[in-house]
Amino acid sequence: MTTAAYRPTPAHELSSTSQPTLTSSSKSEDVNHQGLPIPRGPVTASLSFYDPPADGSKPHNFVEQQPEGIPQRNFGEAWHDVTINDLRGQESKFTMDNNAFSVVANLPSEEHAFDDDAHIKNVYYPEVEQLLLDNVPGSTRVLLFDHTIRRSSPNASRAPVTRVHIDQTPSSAEQRVRFHLPDEADTLLQGRYRIINVWRPLNGPVMAHPLAVADSATVRDEDLIPVEHRYPDRTGETAAVQYNAGQSWYYWSGMKNEDRLFLKCFDSDETVGQWGRVPHTAFVDPRTPEGAVGRESIEVRALVFG
Template structure:
């Protein structure tokens, strides 16, 4: 699905302003159905990249093959302190940090609607396009090319390994794959890949999402991983731990919250900030009885 705006629209529309004052905690947003929502900084174990012991280039089979390990690289589990974005959302932007937050976003979809793929595309996709066109600086055209729903009972569980969905190579390949007739022209202008993430049964208390401030992530930390599909090859990036990295999470994300994750930006003036490592994580403060997290992420090509 493609939507085009006649002119770029400024970021941070007044209809959805960032909070201008510090967040004040109330009993209503600390407790949900008798369970206390974890807030504030927390130290957790995250899974980073460790190179294959045989020195081979890292790769992953998207569809596992009999008798062959699905991936050949290892995990480096490291304790990291996550700061809470709640109450300081206004400090972060896509251009400066490669992630952004939006609150009080209404939707025409209820939870049951996300069981229907056609409704997702006909109702929720246009909402996401509108959000991006109105709030991503310079965006003139949006092409949504994929979405993933994660549920405890589904076949797509939260990804508990630090990663970035795209590399410069795979971002360009996405343009060629989804817009082959226009790719040569589009690749000469600015193009970005942005994921829009939200819970379906918030507030989130299990497997919340952690993000790294892209300004604190060095290029040497990023390792291209070849993804081997039956009919093609793609890439994502694994992430090695670096003590300079600063990590955050957005406590108790609600269904009306939207977290934007920029996976690639062709604009070299902000290119260093054009990719955000992220991962689901286990919060040791998760209250007993908390429901499993359900979420949807939409992936978008943004031109302009």
Template sequence: MTTTASIPTPAHQLSNPTSSYDTASTDVNFQGLPIPRGPVTASLSFYKAPEDGAPPHNYVEPLPGVPQRNWGDDWKDVTLQDLRGQEQKFTLDNNAFDTYQNIKSNLDRDGFTSDEAIKRTYYPEVEALLLKNIQGAQRILLFDHTIRRPTGNRNPVTRVHIDQTPLSASERVKLHLPDEADTLLQGRYRIINVWRPLNGPVMGSPLAVADSQTVCDEDLVPIEHRYPDRNGQTAAVAYNEGQQWYYWSGMRDEDRLLLKCFDSDEGVGSWGRVPHTAFVDPRTPEGAVGRESIEVRALVFG
């Protein structure tokens, strides 16, 4: 689905009224369990190079008798700061992530069981959010989405990663808009994920993000993703003690977390990508429901 706007109308402050959020009235979830808030130390899985020195790769569809991936996990205890209450300090251009609150949807929770309903109702809402708030955005192409549930076949990813590399970002443009790719690749293009819970407030498997300004290019490792009909790339992330990590406590269904995976604007430079991962919060109370969420991936032109 594509949408074109002749005059972009950035309205970050209008869509992100953080001062209206009352944490005191929402410190328990619908089960009556306390919502963990504030800084927390948690174990995150970083990149560990293959022992044989081979280029790292991953089979999207596992092959019989072949390991799905050839690199390992380097678990590190990391302190994550809570974004709640300091959301206005972060922007897509400066940190490669941003937060929006009080965003209503016309699709209820049951509607997110239908791909058709998601594309018909939720996709236009995501497009409108991006066109309204992404400075310079002229055109949006939503190219896929993923639903994650504890009981589904797509569980939260507990490995630090970035969804795109510069190579795979340009290949995405060629894949989805082949007739226009040569022209579009001459201008600014970004890949942005719009992430939200479906059964918030989130308590199980919250999402951690790194401030992109604190992540060195040397920390990023291209991973070849091997599909049956093509190859793609994501980026794994090696641990660096200079990295600064955050999470957004108690995310509600009306919250939106924007993750920028790539930005062709060289003026943004190394701030154009955000490492992220699900993690286990050691403070999660016993009996808390598992996280359900949706992420919609968008090509943003302009």
């Protein structure tokens, strides 16, 4: 991908009146259903960044299973204390083209249990597809290709990921198009295509393990490290993220079940594509009150064309 002349301005350098409004959010109750206070405002928390393999080898991560006696991944963690600012009250400053994330509030859903994959696909997927078509400028077609439910309980199959990462790289994004739409891929890859995750809590307001995102306009290409994502039947690619003091981090305090967070993992449009990727991670908020319920969430991943 060639470097484009366009450079989005980091959100912290913009006035609130200079940004288009995607949605408006009002302050919710400052206690949850347990009567516990919801942490608000900026917080300093420790985030896990990339630490390269000691032997200098290409970083990799095994998914689902790995060879006996081999660690799941060959790279380490570098923990850094980071100031994470609160999106609440300044949501309209952020857009997917400028920052690679955006939010929508107050959306009801006909799906409530989230305990049956077939029902999720039949009921929730159409809602997400329409949400993307309505809120992603230029979008004409959406293909939802998978989802992940994360729960903080000890027996959960997938827990919140406490490592800074990006789900796709340019090469793996192209692979996704070819994998899911092989007969149309050559044509679709000539136009604009994006990979966007739609994230929401299932038991909000979120108290434990909130999701942090970095303003993509403050993330350098040098901060991103391709990592082989090794499945039993194929190899994909994700991106690990090195710490850089210039990165600006945010979370959306007390996210409710009616809130949606868009995370753009890739954008083929070269005028915004270099910044079309958003590092993100769950984090431990040191202000989380004792006894708060663990976070449950769902992320749906989409190919967005147009």
